Each structure stands twice: as C-alpha cells, then as structure tokens.
Amino acid sequence: MAKQDEQINLSPTVVKVIDQFTAAMRADEVIESDAIDRLEELLRKPIVPKTDEIYAALFKPPQKS
Amino acid sequence: MIRIKTVHIEEFRGIRKLNITLDSENLGICGPNGTGKSGVVDAVEFCITGDVTRLSGMGTTGLSVKSHAPHVDERDHPENANVTITADIPSLGKSVKIFRSVKFPREVKITPDDTDIKLVIDELQTHPEFALSRRQIVKYIITPPGQRSEDVQTLLRLEHLENLRKSFTTFSNKRKAEAKEAERGLSRAENELKNVFKIDNFDLAHILKEANKNRHLLGLKDLTELIKDTSFKDGISIPEAAEKKPTLHKSTVLKKLTTFISEIKKGEPSLLSEGRQSAKTILEKLNDDDKTLILAQRHGFIKRGLELVIEDACPLCDKEWNAAILREYLNSKILSAEKIKNLLDQLEEGINSIVQSLSDRIETIEQTLIYCNLLTPPIEKSELSEYLTYLKNSKQVLTDFLIEQSEPEAALKIVSESWWFPNTKPLDQINECHAAVNALPDKSTEDEARDCLIVAQERYEKYRASVSEEEKLKTHESLAKKVLDLYNKISTGILEDIYDKVAADFTIYYRIINHEDEDEFLGKLISAPAKLNFDVDFYGRGLFPPGAYHSEGHQDGMGICLYLALMKHTLGDNFTFALLDDVLMSVDTGHRREVCRLLKSKFPDTQFILTTHDKVWLQYMKTEGLITRSLSFANWTIDAGPRVWDHHDIWSEIQDALDQENVSTAASLLRNYLEYTATLLADNLRARPRFSGDGRYDLGDLMPPTLKEWKKNLEKAEKSAAHWKRESEKVLLIAKRAKAKELIARTNAEEWSINPSVHFNDWANLQGSEFKEVVVAFKELLEHMRCENVNCKSYLYIQPRKGLAQEMRCNCGATIINLRTKA
Numbered sequence A: 001m002a003k004q005d006e007q008i009n010l011s012p013t014v015v016k017v018i019d020q021f022t023a024a025m026r027a028d029e030v031i032e033s034d035a036i037d038r039l040e041e042l043l044r045k046p047i048v049p050k051t052d053e054i055y056a057a058l059f060k061p062p063q064k065s
Numbered sequence B: 001m002i003r004i005k006t007v008h009i010e011e012f013r014g015i016r017k018l019n020i021t022l023d024s025e026n027l028g029i030c031g032p033n034g035t036g037k038s039g040v041v042d043a044v045e046f047c048i049t050g051d052v053t054r055l056s057g058m059g060t061t062g063l064s065v066k067s068h069a070p071h072v073d074e075r076d077h078p079e080n081a082n083v084t085i086t087a088d089i090p091s092l093g094k095s096v097k098i099f100r101s102v103k104f105p106r107e108v109k110i111t112p113d114d115t116d117i118k119l120v121i122d123e124l125q126t127h128p129e130f131a132l133s134r135r136q137i138v139k140y141i142i143t144p145p146g147q148r149s150e151d152v153q154t155l156l157r158l159e160h161l162e163n164l165r166k167s168f169t170t171f172s173n174k175r176k177a178e179a180k181e182a183e184r185g186l187s188r189a190e191n192e193l194k195n196v197f198k199i200d201n202f203d204l205a206h207i208l209k210e211a212n213k214n215r216h217l218l219g220l221k222d223l224t225e226l227i228k229d230t231s232f233k234d235g236i237s238i239p240e241a242a243e244k245k246p247t248l249h250k251s252t253v254l255k256k257l258t259t260f261i262s263e264i265k266k267g268e269p270s271l272l273s274e275g276r277q278s279a280k281t282i283l284e285k286l287n288d289d290d291k292t293l294i295l296a297q298r299h300g301f302i303k304r305g306l307e308l309v310i311e312d313a314c315p316l317c318d319k320e321w322n323a324a325i326l327r328e329y330l331n332s333k334i335l336s337a338e339k340i341k342n343l344l345d346q347l348e349e350g351i352n353s354i355v356q357s358l359s360d361r362i363e364t365i366e367q368t369l370i371y372c373n374l375l376t377p378p379i380e381k382s383e384l385s386e387y388l389t390y391l392k393n394s395k396q397v398l399t400d401f402l403i404e405q406s407e408p409e410a411a412l413k414i415v416s417e418s419w420w421f422p423n424t425k426p427l428d429q430i431n432e433c434h435a436a437v438n439a440l441p442d443k444s445t446e447d448e449a450r451d452c453l454i455v456a457q458e459r460y461e462k463y464r465a466s467v468s469e470e471e472k473l474k475t476h477e478s479l480a481k482k483v484l485d486l487y488n489k490i491s492t493g494i495l496e497d498i499y500d501k502v503a504a505d506f507t508i509y510y511r512i513i514n515h516e517d518e519d520e521f522l523g524k525l526i527s528a529p530a531k532l533n534f535d536v537d538f539y540g541r542g543l544f545p546p547g548a549y550h551s552e553g554h555q556d557g558m559g560i561c562l563y564l565a566l567m568k569h570t571l572g573d574n575f576t577f578a579l580l581d582d583v584l585m586s587v588d589t590g591h592r593r594e595v596c597r598l599l600k601s602k603f604p605d606t607q608f609i610l611t612t613h614d615k616v617w618l619q620y621m622k623t624e625g626l627i628t629r630s631l632s633f634a635n636w637t638i639d640a641g642p643r644v645w646d647h648h649d650i651w652s653e654i655q656d657a658l659d660q661e662n663v664s665t666a667a668s669l670l671r672n673y674l675e676y677t678a679t680l681l682a683d684n685l686r687a688r689p690r691f692s693g694d695g696r697y698d699l700g701d702l703m704p705p706t707l708k709e710w711k712k713n714l715e716k717a718e719k720s721a722a723h724w725k726r727e728s729e730k731v732l733l734i735a736k737r738a739k740a741k742e743l744i745a746r747t748n749a750e751e752w753s754i755n756p757s758v759h760f761n762d763w764a765n766l767q768g769s770e771f772k773e774v775v776v777a778f779k780e781l782l783e784h785m786r787c788e789n790v791n792c793k794s795y796l797y798i799q800p801r802k803g804l805a806q807e808m809r810c811n812c813g814a815t816i817i818n819l820r821t822k823a
C-alpha cells in the first residue's frame, strides 16, 4: 500500500483542504508558526502522517546539534 | 484524458489474443456471462493504471495482478500477458501508444515519450474509477453512511482526507488521555504534599504556615512565599550520607500505610464498583454488537436486513421465520447512532473513574515498595511488585481503549475484575512494611521537624513538576482539539461544497432518466465527519435513503447518475473516457433509452465502453445512437478464449470456415450470429414468439415470427402508401415485399416451425456447397432488412416502441417507412 501511495500525488481537493487548513491554523495566533510549517511539510507528503509524526511536528522542535 | 483508438490484448484474463478498434468512438460489448467481456474492461484498466480492481480491490485477498491477470496457461509467463492501447489526447492534439506487460505492472511504455503526454497518462493513472462495475455502483447507493463516505471519497480519490481525519482524531484522543493522566498525577502530588503536614485540604498558604512552624522549631528563617525555587529545607544542615539516601519520615509513612490498609479493609468504594458495573454493562453490549455489527457491516446491514423482513420466509433460502419476532430481535440489536454516542460518553466516564482509582492504587503501591526498600532489613516485596505489574497493565488496557475505542473484549475483561483486595501475599507484605515502620524509633522533635521539611521538599518539587506537566499537557490537549476541529470544519466544508454540486448534477441526471414519473425528484448528499448521508425524494413523500422505497432498477439508475455526477466533478472536461461494465443490468426496459439519452446528451465528449449480457439492451444503445460500434462475445473456451465478432465481419469469417471445408464451424458461426440478430430483430419489429417462461428463445423460436412480422409490416406499409396516394412508394414497397418473400423462402426459415426436419440443427450435416446457399440466402435476407446507407446499415425498427406503430425506420433517418393509415 505505502509503496503505491508514494507514487500518487495528492488530488487537487486534498491540496485545497491542506491549503485552507494550514491558512486557518496560521490565522490562529495560539499555534506557533514553526509548528505549522513542520505540520504543513508533513501534510504535503503523499503519505498520511502517523499520529506520532503529527505530535513531533506540533510539539517537538527539532533539536539542532 | 484520452480517447481510445485501438486495444490489443494478449494472454490476459480469459482472452488469448484480441484486437479491438474503437476509432475514438463509443463501443458496446455484448455477450452472455463468462464470455470475456470483463477481460476487456480489466485489460484497459490494467494498461492505463497497472492495476485490476477486480483482483486488488476489497474482498480479493489472495489474488494479485501478477499471478492471476495472465491467462491461466501463461501464469508462469507474465511477460506474455500484454496490453497495448493507441489513443488520441484531445487536449494536446496528439496520439499515443501505451504498452504494459503483466511482468512489470508498474512500468508503462509510452510512445512518443513526450513530457506532456506522460503527464496526461500519469494523471489518468490516478483515476482508476473510469472503470465502473455494477458491484461498485450498488455500493454507492445502499451502503450505510459511514461506509458510503469512505466509498465516495475513494471514488473522488479523497480517502486521503478520511485517513488524515483518522490520524488527527487519534492524535487528539491521545493528548486527551495524557492530559487526564497529568491531572491525576497532579492531584496525587497535592495529596502527598499535604499529607506531610497532616492537613486535610490542599492549600498552599496552609502548607506554608505548617512548614514555617517546623522551621521555627529548628530556629530557621520563615519562608515568605511558596514560589518555584522555594526550598523548605533552606538552612538545614544535612549529613552527607542522609543527603544521598531518601528519608523515611516515620509519621508520614505510618499515616499513609495505615490509611491504605484501612481503605483496603473498608472494601471497594461504591463509586468504583458502580463505575465498573456500568462500564461492564456497556462494554458487554458493545462487545455483542461488535460481533454482530462489525461482521455484518455494522448497523447498515442489520437495518437493511430488517427492511427485508417483510414475508414469513427468508428471501434468500426460503426458510420460514416469524417476521414479527425476527424484526423484534433485529431491532433489539440495532443501536442508533445517538444511543451509541451516549453510551460511549457514559463508558468514557466510567472507565476514567476506574483509571483514576487504578492510578491512585498504583501510586500507593509504588510508594510502599520504596518504603520496603528503605527499611533495614528491606522487606521482601516480589508479590507486591507482581500486583503492581498487574495494576499497571490493567490501566494500560483501559487507556488504550479510550484512545482507539476498539477491542472492547480486552477492556471488558479488566473492568470485570475486582482488584481492590490484593491477594493474601501482597497484603501480608504491606502489613509487614507497616509493622516495620511502626517499630522504627521515634525521633526528637527537632529531628522530626527536619525530616518533615526534607520530605516536604521532595514532594514540593514533585508537585511543582506535576503542575508544569499538567499545564503543558492541557495546552497540548486543547491545541490538538483545535487542530482536529479546524481540520474537520475545513474538510467537511470543502466536501459539502463538492457534495452539493454533485447532488445537483445527480438530480438533473436522474430526472432525465425518470422524467415521466419522477419529474420533481430531488437528491441530497449530507456530509458530516466520517459520514455521508444520501437521501432521495420518493414521489414527493419526503427524502429517504435510496434503499428505503426505490426499486432495485431505480437504485441502479441512481448509482449511474451519482457516478456520473461524481466523475464530472472530479475530472471536469477531462472526463473523456469511461468503462461501464454491466452497470445497467437492472435498469428496466422503459428507462434504458433515457439512460442512453443521458449519456449521449450530457456526456457527448466522453468515450464510453459499455458491456452488457443483454442483446436487446445493446440494440437500444445502437438505436439511440449511443454506440455505432459493437462487438459480440460468445463461445468462450479456455483454450481459444472468446469468439468475438463485430457485425460487419461475420460473413467473411463464415467464408473462411467454408474455404477450409469446415462446415460445422461455419454452421455454428451462422447460428450464433443469427441468434443474436433474431433477438434484436424480434425486439425491433415487435415480433410475437411463443412466450417462454424463462425468457430463453432459440433461433427456431424467434426467426419465424420475426420474419412474419417483417412481411406483415411491409404489407401495412403498402396499404399506408396506397391510402396516402404515394404511388411511387407503393411500387417500391410491393417490390420489397416480393423480394422479402423470395429471400425468406430461400432460407427455409419459415418452415422451421412447420417442418422440423428442415431445421438449422441439420446445417452441420450439409455439404459445403449446400450450406453456402443457406449462408448467401441469410446474408441477402438480413441485408434486405437494413438501411441502405453505408454509414448507417442499422436494422429497421418500429417506432414508437409501444402503442400504435407509426413507422419502420433506421437510425440515420434515410429510411423511414410509414405504417399509418390515419393521420
């Protein structure tokens, strides 16, 4: 399944939902913009993110070494 | 999208080798079941997408394209199973050749290899829904809303949205569970802190006061306030050894253990036992429901079943049942959606209270284990540790259930068990620990005060940590909920928009099919997260699910309309191509023409390939001008595949057989072809064969009455021409009728019913030359019944289909023979 998913691009409707969804999140001041960027990057991948990945995107800034 | 010019199939499914020419036009494929029609549909789907839904979709476990798409005799040689399509790409004004082999289903060979062409093919690859089978259509119409939402989203390639929703939901549930756990942690930390000072209610001011009392005793400065860095033991000198080892503060520990033991003795608190009981009842219900409902596609199936309980016997196996009792039984099984929601809320509350008690108990045991260790000599505690593991595991199962809300069985097991009384051995260990602490020497007031402050400090730090942990997780919880709500709001909004447009088109299409009886028809798609309700008007009596009152034929019609509306929405101008596999089989005769009209008028730019097992249906498609090309499939054998002919070629095929002196093949070819033609002529000319209960008619049943009807109509036409004084027409018609008589006589067909010895069954025994005469006779006869226009060549048919016959005509309008003798 996953393999097949990788080959398929997101449909225009899905892209539309992601566009509006991320825009709405940005409009909400409570959510950090870095977190939204990370989540958006995740959502634009052709695979549906796992819950732990969403968690990491929203709450765990990547540690810079 | 593309328009197909040719399809070349080799060793694919039930087909050995087949060339199909479409020339970018619609194509009808007709043949009895099991003759390979679906093989063509699968081959086209495979060539374009690399996949065969029939082999990879739902309910096809164990099947795969690679193993089962090649003809069974080539199953070890997937490289021999190939499909080639040549097509036009209208949007680019280019042509393309697409080749795919089952050996490398993911590799498509495109010639020419232009980037813009590749883009079009890639796009097409993501739309396997251009192929639609009846099984799929019915799915959109009668499934329960939850399932429909998934199916329709799959068709719209939007399952991604549904999966995202699931991910966000689980994510949010997890944060909720974590926040709850942090809340419990905080309340425990508060308890512990207040217990050090033996006060009843947690109150920081009170704690500060008590701490200062102790500090007074030790001659230390008062603490002014409790802030983040406050140290209760500020200024106390602690011997290094004691610093390392946590302090066992006798009076606090003793109090804790005494309370613990007396709590156990008091027995399970009613709040807990009631919580367990209520959770148990609900889980049992869910568990039962789950077994029946999940297996049977949840409610939808039972509900549908319930609708079918109208007679006193099962419609499938005819086993008798008592409808009233069965209905009651099924009803008792159905929990409405709201009821389930309420139940789940109640369940969550019950489980949360159990988890709370479990957490408290776990914490106490963990503490006790620490005490056991701190005592000299340490108390043996293995049984107590086991008890702890058991409690922790139980808590895990319950919290998992709250997040996923699946596997009620495991949760049911946990809530059924009473863990309040530890077994004898762990209980002994607790008592032993209590006794050992009690036996510790009492300390001086100063020592006591100092120990108290040291322990208070530990617990204060833990309390502070719990506060910030709780704050953090509460923020996470509310943020996660906000993200989920936003996602639901936006995706539902966008989907609703789509569904509204789709429903509007659906309504228009459905009205076209049913204009004479459902002119006011209205269809609605109502979406909620994870659900899509589909309601349709039933003769102005209100909106209901399609399965409620509409007949199966109407539901089929709705299926195709919904599909077309969805496709139009998804692909817009790119909806240039669709494969409809036996999709309209239960649309009744009266509505088939309208379906043809719908496809033709609303989708003039879409190339349709339609398969059917019904010859008459194929004829309608022709009559309505939906298709001009058609193929007939018959006589499938495993070695040769289907016998396929397009209707212009049969005579040369027969001739080939005759040239090889193969009279029996030629005879069976002619017979099959005539059987096909007789069916459609009988329908065209409204022939009256002797009625057959099973709807089967052989050549001998159909041909004589059809030919009789032909002559009768020509006679009528003569009379009409005479009546209207159209002399030249009359002359032509007289000649035509004379010719008909002559040709019919040559075929002997009229004799079949009178003289069974002169019968088509004997053809195979004729000499080549004798049979050749029969062939020529039929060829001329059939030619004589068609339009002479080379671009039309359609068999004449009576118009209208019902009521007084007005004319006999062809598709193109070049031949119109008046039958009326009245204005």
Ligand SMILES: Nc1ncnc2c1ncn2[C@@H]1O[C@H](COP(=O)(O)OP(=O)(O)O)[C@@H](O)[C@H]1O
Pocket: B012, B013, B014, B015, B031, B032, B033, B034, B035, B036, B037, B038, B039, B040, B068, B069, B070, B071, B072, B073, B636, B638
């Ligand atoms: N891979 C295969 N190899 C050989 N025969 C097959 C294969 N797949 C299907 N068949 C057979 O091909 C015949 C035609 O099947 P199908 O295309 O489903 O017919 P239809 O659509 O006309 O009902 C059937 O008898 C079926 O059993």
